[in-house]
Amino acid sequence: MTIRTLPQAVIAAALEHADAPAIVGDDTLSFAQLEKRVVRGAAAFIEAGLAHGDRVAIWAPNSAEWIVSCLAVQSAGGVVVTMNTRLKGLEAQYILDKTRARFLLTVGDFLDQDYRTLLAGLDLPHLERILTLDGEWAGFVAGGQDLDRARAVMTAVSGDDASDILFTSGTTGHPKGVVSRHAQSVQAFAAWADCAGLQAGDRYLIVNPFFHTFGYKAGWLACLLKGATAYPVATFDPAQVFDLIASEAITVLPGPPTIFQQLLATSAETGRKLSSLRVAVTGAASVAPSLVMRMQDELGIRNVLTAYGLTESSGMVTMTQLDDGVERISQTCGKPIPGVETKCVDRLGKTVPTGRQGEIWVRGFNVMTGYFEDEAATKDAIDDEGWLHTGDIGCFDEDGYLR
Missing domain, CATH: 3.40.50.12780 (ANL, N-terminal domain)
Structure with missing residues (x-):
């Protein structure tokens, strides 16, 4: 199977490394379990009205739920917008408004911060729903019922489709959103993993933040491509x-x-x-x-x-x-x-x-x-x-x- 998308990487890993641990955190997910959760999450997004190319923002620290939710969005045909956990309210508002993100996935508590409070009172006309990965996410995913439809959408995602938008630091003026395609991310970090000698069975501690390429693509995506186990670290x-x-x-x-x-x-x-x-x-x-x-x-x-x-x-x-x-x-x-x-x-x-x-x-x-x-x-x-x-x-x- 030629892998050109992140959803294809999920499917391939589940077939090749089914019972091996994919993510170790508060609990352990095998690659087969990861695939099931991703499909269920994709179904929930599709049934909630997420359309091909719609943006979903993730504003949260490293966790298993970050990985699952990102892959669920992409498997539903959506585009993930990653957000730095150090952003302030107005900075977050700019990114959410610029990308017209329909959903925001965040956390209710990280280092004594509830990110939802930072957005209180700010004008976000495109944002339809905020879900906490450490609270509401499980109930949202449980609502995903049409798994066959989700799998059909998942396999229809193209390597040329946009997979994510990562924002630059914005040292001069507003930050700019960098759009990447599925195929280029897969190809780049398959090469990265080969250079690093990453292999199935490796245990990979990811301290680099997932909102950044180093933690996201050189991190858990590389693990997914090679069958290595990801250990997310939030701080x-x-x-x-x-x-x-x-x-x-x-x-x-x-x-x-x-x-x-x-x-x-x-x-x-x-x-x-x-x-x-x-x-x-x-x-x-x-x-x-x-x-x-x-x-x-x-x-x-x-x-x-x-x-x-x-x-x-x-x-x-x-x-x-x-x-x-x-x-x-x-x-x-x-x-x-x-x-x-x-x-x-x-x-x-x-x-x-x-x-x-x-x-x-x-x-x-x-x-x-x-x-x-x-x-x-x-x-x-x-x-x-x-x-x-x-x-x-x-x-x-x-x-x-x-x-």
């Missing part, structure tokens, strides 16, 4: 995460360098060691060679990888290889993944020689469809030849590795 507490890695024999742990620095500090304070970690993927900041060596020597991580991407490129452009040495891991972001072209250019758009810095341009299947309903911004970002102008500065070495 990062170094001691608790250390204990979880040890007790559950976690094998894969991506995250920014600060996470590994804190785990190293916990190890030093307690005198305890970790032995199960096989793969770590880090980035989003420079990684000192000394940190890579300490991750390997003191945390026992056999393979440390770094990568580069941005939301507009499906979060994926380059990645180091499993057999790369410490210097290459710490000083480069790796090589372009298969099917992706990259180059560094000068101010006139001419390719610069190897070793010389320039703006990084990217072209390939991973480039976004565009910014949601913002043609001018899309044209500014992607030229007529399909090159995404990242605005990031880098250079390629003689071996094709990006620095």
Whole structure:
């Protein structure tokens, strides 16, 4: 079965890894159970009037319900809008209004915050229903009855359909909504999983937030594609995460360098060691060679990888290889993944020689469809030849590795 959509990934995983654990949280869901819950959730959305292409926002911390609800929306033909859990009321209002989201999935309590109170009194003319994943979601899903219809809709979703809208940070003006298609997300993170050596039976601790590509697509989607088990973590507490890695024999742990620095500090304070970690993927900041060596020597991580991407490129452009040495891991972001072209250019758009810095341009299947309903911004970002102008500065070495 060629997998081109997230619903197809759910179906394939249920067939291939039926009884294996898909998600471990407050309870454990096998891949077969995950598929059943996704179909039931899709049926509930369809029966609630969700139409093909309608937007559903998720404003919640990492959890099994986040994964199930996201896949249920996409299996019903909807488009998921992810929302940063640190947003304030007016910031959330902008995203909900901009995307004309019909449903909002949130939580009644996270770090003493009820997100619904942040929206009280705000004008949201398109929002029809708010459901709490930690309360009302179970009852909503139970109402989904026409499972045959849901499965038909699920299999009809196309790889060219929009799967999600992730918003940029909005450092200048309002944030922009990056639209991605099912097929590009599946292809990009199948490549990511291959580079990371992710495999069936791996136990993957996901501390990166699901509203971001690192937690969502390089996280639980990669697990779904490979048959690995996802362990969602809502908040990062170094001691608790250390204990979880040890007790559950976690094998894969991506995250920014600060996470590994804190785990190293916990190890030093307690005198305890970790032995199960096989793969770590880090980035989003420079990684000192000394940190890579300490991750390997003191945390026992056999393979440390770094990568580069941005939301507009499906979060994926380059990645180091499993057999790369410490210097290459710490000083480069790796090589372009298969099917992706990259180059560094000068101010006139001419390719610069190897070793010389320039703006990084990217072209390939991973480039976004565009910014949601913002043609001018899309044209500014992607030229007529399909090159995404990242605005990031880098250079390629003689071996094709990006620095």
